[in-house]
């Protein structure tokens with residue numbers, strides 16, 4: 001008897017927005033003060049200050065999405081038209097899209113079975129590149145020591161796509177603070193949920209000032225950002241305005257969630273590691289371990305179908321898990337998946353990337369939000385182990 005899919009845990013709902021957001025949202029509704037630059041000390045300005053303080057960086061620029069933050073990051077760096085930007089081939093379609101939007105050319109780098117950048121392919125492709133955009137896909141951190149060393153040796157700026165890595169640490173550093181610029185997402189599937197939204201962080205005052213103006217701080221609105229007067233004045237009227245500002249309601253929803261980051265990261269890791277150990281009971285499933293310097297903050301779990309699996313067996317495993325109430329996506333087996341590089345036809349001629357392809361057609365993805373309880377985790381683990389036992393007898 002398959003377990004009862006009716007009582008499976010809901011892995012899709014987000015956490016409730018903290019009650020503390022309600023008074024501020026009411027105030028905004030009453031006053032209609034939704035534009036970030038109408039008043040001094042607006043919710044967006046306060047969010048930028050709180051986020052920069054949490055991350056331990058000098059500047060944060062809140063925008064409409066992580067994709068726009070990535071776009072602004074490349075524009076702030078003043079990358080030339082046609083700039084070659086190294087980017088891992090395992091990422092979300094919006095990331096190479098942001099490179100195209102900024103006038104660049106994505107150079108896709110192979111990703112290994114451990115979901116991290118293949119350093120040999122990275123080294124082979126770095127000559128002739130203009131910038132490096134590291135996408136920490138699903139919160140998996142590539143070897144940032146090796147990447148920073150190579151990028152510095154070639155004089156290349158590093159942008160971190162930390163959209164899904166809020167709360168992750170590398171050695172004693174927060175992910176997103178290692179490169180020149182870090183970008184985060186506040187879309188609903190990420191650690192902080194505003195429905196939509198993003199932020200760009202940096203310690204470089206010139207990059208921050210350029211991003212502020214290009215995000216849409218027209219005329220003298222940049223005066224409502226603290227500490228960047230002379231830099232912003234220097235760039236006045238010299239940069240295009242891409243108008244991708246965050247609005248006050250989003251910031252009001254996010255502000256009381258900042259205090260939740262540490263708890264959500266800790267609970268997410270506990271949940272992840274619990275299920276990872278259980279899945280390790282089957283020799284047909286493999287959860288690649290974190291790298292030694294990495295402390296993860298996952299809200300999902302990725303595992304590989306290990307050993308010999310056919311596509312049909314992989315699909316049968318998905319169906320058996322589904323019958324038990326657990327949705328498993330195999331990145332490379334679902335039609336039009338936005339994380340499969342061969343679907344990024346907007347890039348034109350796509351390279352063949354055999355390592356990344358081999359990983360994607362056997363890499364499984366389940367959501368595992370921080371709010372799940374111990375019985376939820378057991379339900380999910382048992383469902384997956386039963387499903388694999390149906391397809392691959394012991």
Ligand SMILES: *Cc1c(COP(=O)(O)O)cnc(C)c1O
Nearest residue numbers: 065066067092137163164185187
């Ligand atoms: C979600 C995500 C993005 C896109 O973020 P948006 O805010 O939706 O633009 C980019 N990269 C990664 C790794 C993501 O997880």
